[in-house]
Amino acid sequence: MRRSRTFVLSVIGALAAAIGAVGLAPAAYAAGVTASFVKTSDWGSGWEGKYTISNGGSTTVNGWSLAFDLPAGTTVGTYWDALLTSSGQRYTFTNRSWNGAIAPGASVSFGFLGSGSGVPANCRLNGAACAGGTTPTTPPPTTPPPTTPPPTTPPPTTPPPTTPPPTTGLPKHILTGYWHNFDNPAAELRLRDVPTEYDLVAVAFADATGTPGAVGFAIDPGLSASLGGYSDADFSADVRTLQSRGKKVIISVGGETGRVVVDSSASAVAFADSVYALIQRYGFDGVDIDLENGLNPTYMAQALRSLRSKVGSGLIIAMAPQTIDMQNPAGSYFKLALDIKDILTVVNTQFYNSGAMLGCDNNSAYAQGTVNFIVALACIQLEAGLRPDQVGLGLPAGPGAAGGGIVPPSVVNAALDCLTRGTNCGSFRPPRTYPGLRGAMTWSINWDITNNNAFARTVAPHLRTLP
Structure with missing residues (x-):
C-alpha cells in the first residue's frame, strides 16, 4: 500500500523464467x-x-x-x-x-x-x-514433467478445503477499504465518515518503534491539521461509532515506507504485545499485515498466534501482500498464510502495480488491469490451499491510487462473477467456481471518495448478490 499519490513497483512479470548455470572460479571476496x-x-x-x-x-x-x-x-x-x-x-x-x-x-x-x-x-x-560450472548440476528433462507441475500450476482435481472459518462477525462477502492516517492528495476524512458500504476498515498504518518488532500508532499531526483538529480520543470514539454500525476496524502494519521487522522470537513477542496494546487502547478488531519490505513467515506466525491467544477467536487477521508475494506457496507471504490458515481471516492480494504475471494455468502471462489477470492470479491461491472465504481481490480505487492495474469497478464485479459463478469471465476460466470467495478490497477509502465513491457504490451492492 502506498502513502503517496502513485508508485511504480518494478516487478518483471512476463512468462516465467530462466535458467541455466554459470560460474567461474571464486575470487578473493570470501574463499569458499x-x-x-x-x-x-x-x-x-x-x-x-x-x-x-x-x-x-x-x-x-x-x-x-x-x-x-x-x-x-x-x-x-x-x-x-x-x-x-x-x-x-x-x-x-x-x-x-x-x-x-x-x-x-x-x-x-x-x-x-x-x-x-x-x-x-x-x-x-x-x-x-560465482563458483560452479556452466551446466546445471542436474540435466533438465526434455519433456514436460508428468507428475510434478511447476509451483503455480493448480491441482486439477482436488477441490479447495471446506473447513469453516473462525467466527469474526463479518458478513459472508465483504468490502475492505484502507483509511489514511496521513495527509496526501486524496481526500482526508475522519474515521466516522467512512461510507457505509465498507464492512472492514483497515487503518493505515502502525509503524515501527525503537524496539525490534514493536509497533506504535497515533493520529498523524498533518492529518489532524487538515481536518481542523482530530485527536486520538476523537479517533477512538470513531472506532466505536463504526462498530456500533456493525463494521469492523483493524490496524494495518507496514505499508510502502513501513520498516517493521519480526525476525526473532523476541521481536515476535514485542510485535504481539504492542499490537495487543493498540487493540486495548483503541478498540481495534484485529490486525492487517501489509509488509512490503521483507517478511519472516516463521516468526510472524509465532507473533500472530500469540496475539490470538491474547485476544481470542474473534480476532480478525488480514493480509495485503503484493501480487508477486502470492505466486508460489513456498514464498514467505504465501507460506505464512498457509501456516496460519486455521486462524487467518482474509488475504487481500494487491492485484496491481505488478506488470504481467503468470496465472494458475502457468501457460500465459496475463496483463494487469484485466479480468483475466485478477481471476487467473486469484486462482493460484484458491487452488494452492487457501479456503475461498480467505481470498479477497485487492484493486485500486481509481486514478491516483496506484501506478498501474487500475480497472473500472465493473471489471472487479466481472472477476467476482467469474470466480463465484463461472460467468462474465474473459478468455481464462478457473478450473471450478468458488461461491465462498470473501470479497474485494480497495486502496483506498480516501482515494475512492476522491473519485466519487465509484468503487464502493459499484462493488458493495454486487457483493450482496453473490452466492
Missing part, C-alpha cells in the same frame, strides 16, 4: 563462498530454476547479491526468497531480511521461473565470480 544453479523442472513453455549460495569459509557472510545476464528473448518472471532488480538483461537478486546471514557450513537458496531458451551468464556473487 559459492553459488550453484540447478534447473528443477521444465514444462516446455517455461522452466524453474534455483540458486544455492553456500558458505564453505570460516566466517559468516552478512548479506549477498547475485547477478547474471540473460540473452535477449529470455526473461525472469516469478521469483521467491529474494528481492529482484533488473537493468536491461542484467538481473540482480539480493537477500531478504531473514536470509542474508550465512554461517560457515550453511547455505541459502532462492528460486525463479522464466521463459526463453537462454541460460544465465556472467554470474557474480557479491561482486566476485
